[in-house]
Amino acid sequence: MSSGPKLGNSPGANNASLVPGGVLGDGRYRLLAQSGADDRGAAQLWRARDGQLNRDVALTILVGDLSDIQAVARARRTTERAMHASSFTHPGVSRVIDVLTPGSGLRMEEGVLGVVVAEWTQGTDLMDLITEGPLPAGAATRLLEPLGAAIEGAHHAGLVLGADHPQRIRVTPDGRLRLAFPGARPEAIARDDVKGLGAILYLLLTGKWALPGGPSGVPVAPTGPDGAVLAPSTLQPYVPHELSSVAVRSLEDTSVGGIRTSAAILQVLDQIAEEEAQTALIAPISDDDDGDRAVWTTQKPLSGRGHRRKLMVSVALLAVATIAVIAWLGFQIVGFFSDEPTHNTGPTVVIGQSTSPGQSQAPTAPVPAGPIAPGAVGVYDVTNNPDNANRANRAVDSNPDTAWNTDSYFQPFPTLKPGIGLMASFAEPVKLASVTITSKSAGTVVEIRIAAAEDSPIDETKVIATATLSAGQTQIQLNDHDATQHVLVWITKLAGSGKDNQSEIGELVFTRAQ
Secondary structure (H helix, E strand, O other), rough: OOOOOOOOOOOOOOOOOOOOOOOEOOOEEEEEEEEEEEOOOOOOOEEOOOOOOOOEEEEEEEEOOOOOOHHHHHHHHHHHHHHHHOOOOEEEEEEEEEEOOOOOOOOOOOOEEEEEEEOOOOOOHHHHOOOOOOHHHHHHHHHHHHHHHHHHHHHHHHOOOOOOOOHEEOOOOOOOOOHHHHHHHOOOOOHHHHHHHHHHHHHHHHHOOOOOOOOOOOOEEEOOOOOOOHHHHHHHOOHHHHHHHOOOOOOOOOOOOOOOOOOHHHHHHHHHHHHHOOOOOOOOOOOOOOOOOEEEOOOOOOHHHHHHHHHHHHHHHHHEEEHHHHHHHHHHHHHHHHOOOOOOOOOOOOOOOOOOOOOOOOOOOOOOOEEEEEEEEEEEEEEOOOOOOHHHHHHHOOOOOOOOOOOEOOOOOOOOOOOOEEEEEEEEOOOOOEEEEEEEOOOOOEEEEOOOOOOOHHHHHHEEEEEEEEEEEEEEEEEOOOOOEEEEEEEEOOOOOOOOOOEEOEEEEEEOOO
């Protein structure tokens, strides 16, 4: 009698269940948790523990009835393809380290026709990445590029990976998609990998799966009257046309204009990434965001005619904002001198000060104390990968219900980044008394820093206050500092724990010192 896990009354059923704690491979591999199932290939996907080498592994377990000749032949073809793929190494694919078959001399558990053993991929499931909704186009592009490069390399080597099911893919801690459960179906061809790449892109952009045989519970991509899936840009208007088009065309029949190779997809991904890099210093325009905003990094400015043109637009926008602020200040000063003094109230521009009855007004206007709005605000990031750059202005839109938030990190700072922040720039040098932060992310730790320029390296900025945010409003009193035009709200610790580390800032209010 086998000591391994039983697969139910019908050993050949695709829905037969292995159980955590069971063992395979003569007791070498102990099952820990199931990651998914690919019913098209009668495969169950598990995380397991290699008792001999004391490490976690990924198991693609092929289930079926040993008396079913066709099922046995299909499982044999899958394991043969996996053995061929073991010679292929790429960061976008988990390396095959063992293959178990009924003829390998090992006792196979009932209902198990073969097992593909691969390195375990740390990180999180792909499906967990979209639980809160689709990803921005830039994030989807960065995630997908390593997997696309792996598929392209495998196809050049004459291999098919089988990257056409979302539960076979995991997200590494450094933000790359990786084929974590190798084991291509017997009938799979290179075109299926291309379709899979397009379907994963569609999933990241829309939260919907566009190929048959997807996991239960994942919304199916809607189709039009002709039966073709709707373009991502139809469901999410912010998706760039080129990216939307490549996702749809990769799913279509090549006889009607479908994309044939992963190289064509990679070309578009590279193009989107290049466009993002060129616009890293100016504010992207979207329908739901108003106002001027900029994105700053500590990277050297890129050269090129397109970049210079966009930089000139950014400078023009900042100049307009500066002129508006100066005009407002001029109006306030003129009003201060033109108003008749009374014995009841002092100048309204001097908040927190009062004038005694009968006391004459000072001949010069004092520096106003109180809230002061920055002329521009942008995401400051030392890795040239700013989080939600197009939402930075939500932190200063006087509406605490709208917020800028960081990405959700699987590991806390400083694993992937030393921090992330918002850089506020003022029209003229100011000395601040306090910064009030409205946030729902209790436990977030921030530093208030001043900088000589918006692109100053982080080690050249000066800390003038540190605080841990509570839910709601947190007022941070600032140490005495020189007047500055650039103030950085730098997040060094995110709220949350485990695989969900994220913070948001609903509103920033800067108060000028007297």
